[in-house]
Amino acid sequence: MSWDILPKVQLPSTRRMITLTVRRTEQTTPAFRTVTLGGPDLDNLTPTGFDHTVRLFFPREGQPALRMPTLNSEAWMAQTLLLPKSVRPWVRNYTIRRTRLDVNEVDIEFALHADGPASRWASHARPGDPAGIWDMGISYLPPAEAEWHLLVGEESAVPAILSILEHAPSSLAAEVFLEVPSSADIRTDVTAPPGARIHWLPRRDGPGLPGALALATVKEAALPPGRFYTWVAGESKLPTGLRRHLVNDRGIAKSDIAFFGYWRNGRSSPG
Numbered sequence: 001m002s003w004d005i006l007p008k009v010q011l012p013s014t015r016r017m018i019t020l021t022v023r024r025t026e027q028t029t030p031a032f033r034t035v036t037l038g039g040p041d042l043d044n045l046t047p048t049g050f051d052h053t054v055r056l057f058f059p060r061e062g063q064p065a066l067r068m069p070t071l072n073s074e075a076w077m078a079q080t081l082l083l084p085k086s087v088r089p090w091v092r093n094y095t096i097r098r099t100r101l102d103v104n105e106v107d108i109e110f111a112l113h114a115d116g117p118a119s120r121w122a123s124h125a126r127p128g129d130p131a132g133i134w135d136m137g138i139s140y141l142p143p144a145e146a147e148w149h150l151l152v153g154e155e156s157a158v159p160a161i162l163s164i165l166e167h168a169p170s171s172l173a174a175e176v177f178l179e180v181p182s183s184a185d186i187r188t189d190v191t192a193p194p195g196a197r198i199h200w201l202p203r204r205d206g207p208g209l210p211g212a213l214a215l216a217t218v219k220e221a222a223l224p225p226g227r228f229y230t231w232v233a234g235e236s237k238l239p240t241g242l243r244r245h246l247v248n249d250r251g252i253a254k255s256d257i258a259f260f261g262y263w264r265n266g267r268s269s270p271g
């Protein structure tokens, strides 16, 4: 059976701009900061789990308030770009790591890095700071035919993969490769199906380009037999390099691979 008909992203059927405030922050590990956002507007969010992605809006440095788009459609983008920089918010892509709708809260885990408005914002966010989200749906859409899953990411995709594992059925068999900046960023409290084998890959040899270690490791790995679904995300060389390897060296069908460039080295995310 062909998997070509699988959609790449599943968007919510209805969605609204959601305005929230920071409730608290936590230094989860040296390289990860969790920001908890909350507010009654979360009634407008239908949590899906897995790699549930949002556009995150937050004020630029020096702006006294957050100017959220008012349009509840993709036209928000043009509306925002037309704003002068003095009032235009920053917009970045993030994953909802955890949801607690009973108390109107969501967690976002930021992989901190040297420079970037979102990383800076997460480092300095304080309770009461404004932020907003726009639901972008999920991209982890495995076909039922897959016998096991290959999940690969560097730190920017660690929140998505940990959430995928938490929401996966207990029968899931998976090989999971998670590259992190250092061994202090390895999580010891992961909830995952018993058939998911997690390989933590701390970058021991200094900074290096995120994703290079994960790519080299999977290239050398003895993978289980049987048809598998791959979900890979991170710095763009990781997903594109892994896809190339799987297709060219292991004969995997392109349609069995979901690959996402989460960011590109040396380039700011637009928005």
Ligand SMILES: Cc1cc2nc3c(=O)[nH]c(=O)nc-3n(C[C@H](O)[C@H](O)[C@H](O)COP(=O)(O)OP(=O)(O)OC[C@H]3O[C@@H](n4cnc5c(N)ncnc54)[C@H](O)[C@@H]3O)c2cc1C
Pocket: 053, 092, 093, 094, 095, 096, 108, 109, 110, 111, 112, 113, 114, 115, 116, 117, 118, 119, 120, 155, 156, 157, 159, 160, 210, 261, 262, 263, 264, 265, 266, 267, 268, 269, 270
């Ligand atoms: C669907 C999706 C979901 C995502 N989910 C998450 C998530 O849950 N957690 C998370 O941490 N990230 C996530 N990301 C990645 C995040 O959106 C990018 O890292 C983003 O560029 C960070 O914005 P910034 O303002 O900090 O840096 P930018 O202004 O975009 O970039 C500034 C500089 O920093 C570099 N840079 C950007 N990101 C990183 C990084 N992670 N490590 C090292 N250097 C970097 C850029 O190459 C550039 O040189 C996701 C991306 C996508 C597309």
